[in-house]
Amino acid sequence: MITAAQCRAARGLLNWSQQTLATQARVGVATIQNFEREVAAPRPATLIVIVQAFEREGIEFTNGDAPGVRLHVKAPPKPKKKPPR
Secondary structure (H helix, E strand, C coil): CCCHHHHHHHHHHHCCCHHHHHHHHCCCHHHHHHHHCCCCCCCHHHHHHHHHHHHHCCEEEECCCCCEEEECCCCCCCCCCCCCC
């Protein structure tokens, strides 16, 4: 699904700490730490909630021959036009 390196990169793009990701994904911070250090692989369901937390913020994971991470910046809201007087 995603690699530890992709997880670290996605956090970097969002400027998230491991604690922030854990909070957003509703998992323990030790789960994030162990995954990113490649000490233990999370369960598939845990990876899903991690990916979903990132995707809500505009992160896209690219896989295949060259796994990567992209951030789709949300466009700021357009200012409302003032009605003519």
